[in-house]
Amino acid sequence: MAAQLIDGKALAAKVRAGLVDEAKAIAAKRGFAPGIAVVRVGEDPASKVYVTSKKKTAEELGFGSWEHHLDATVTQVDLLALVAKLNADPKVDGILVQLPLPKHIDSNAVLLAIAPEKDVDGFHPVNAGNLFQGRPGLVACTPAGVMRMLEEIRFSCSGKNAVVVGRSNIVGRPMAALLINASATVTVCHSKSDVAAEVRRAELVVAAVGVRHLVKGEWVKPGAVVIDVGMNRGADGKLSGDVEFEAARERASFITPVPGGVGPMTIAMLMSNTVTAARSRG
Ligand code: GUN
Numbered sequence: 001m002a003a004q005l006i007d008g009k010a011l012a013a014k015v016r017a018g019l020v021d022e023a024k025a026i027a028a029k030r031g032f033a034p035g036i037a038v039v040r041v042g043e044d045p046a047s048k049v050y051v052t053s054k055k056k057t058a059e060e061l062g063f064g065s066w067e068h069h070l071d072a073t074v075t076q077v078d079l080l081a082l083v084a085k086l087n088a089d090p091k092v093d094g095i096l097v098q099l100p101l102p103k104h105i106d107s108n109a110v111l112l113a114i115a116p117e118k119d120v121d122g123f124h125p126v127n128a129g130n131l132f133q134g135r136p137g138l139v140a141c142t143p144a145g146v147m148r149m150l151e152e153i154r155f156s157c158s159g160k161n162a163v164v165v166g167r168s169n170i171v172g173r174p175m176a177a178l179l180i181n182a183s184a185t186v187t188v189c190h191s192k193s194d195v196a197a198e199v200r201r202a203e204l205v206v207a208a209v210g211v212r213h214l215v216k217g218e219w220v221k222p223g224a225v226v227i228d229v230g231m232n233r234g235a236d237g238k239l240s241g242d243v244e245f246e247a248a249r250e251r252a253s254f255i256t257p258v259p260g261g262v263g264p265m266t267i268a269m270l271m272s273n274t275v276t277a278a279r280s281r282g
Pocket of ligand 1: 096097098099100121141142170266
């Protein structure tokens with residue numbers, strides 16, 4: 001029987017709806033709504049789409065929302081000065097610097113400059129370290145969205161073999177940490193791994209490599225849950241995931257589509273992190 005689809009669009013709407021009351025309570029208590037500042041540098045077309053969508057979602061929820069668009073030639077010093085200004089602005093609960101940044105800027109230095117309590121991306125080493133040690137903190141949005149999806153389908157990670165394909169700081173590494181914290185037995189695959197062998201024994205597969213159809217449907221263990229974080233745009237303009245969807249669907253119990261799976265969850269979790277940041281700042 002074909003796998004059930006996990007509808008990320010519907011679940012993201014549910015997550016957003018669940019934030020409204022707390023955001024209102026925060027606004028009533030301190031006189032202004034949770035707010036997020038998004039920084040975009042240069043003209044990367046994908047970044048423009050993502051940032052527009054983040055800003056629109058924040059506005060729909062009645063959050064404060066500010067976009068700072070800087071020229072591609074901005075110096076690192078000027079970008080760091082903007083981050084310092086946002087760190088000091090009491091109306092700003094969350095700061096997000098959209099990646100990738102132009103080559104002349106050291107992304108790590110910029111991410112390190114964001115105050116950890118405003119780091120709604122969860123990319124600051126303090127937040128990444130807290131996650132790795134199982135302590136509370138702001139968690140990277142895409143992996144947090146995947147965990148929310150697993151909760152929705154009542155998949156219990158405890159004792160399961162989970163394979164994460166990809167070791168990026170944005171998805172693979174924080175994903176592995178969350179799954180360890182949820183008591184899964186976690187394997188992280190990368191370019192030197194025998195991905196087929198690892199996927200074949202996984203009860204949960206999270207694919208986050210950015211290579212179209214790298215994970216073959218025939219590798220999927222019957223009944224496994226397959227989460228596809230990939231967003232690969234083909235020459236025809238169509239989006240496809242890191243997993244061979246049709247073939248994997250024949251074997252999995254649950255699978256996420258691309259588009260309409262993990263993608264919509266990322267922004268919903270960003271809004272959730274903004275509320276969390278506002279709540280902890282008091
Ligand atoms: N670029 C691709 N994904 C992300 C993300 O989640 N956050 C930021 N800041 N940049 C990205």
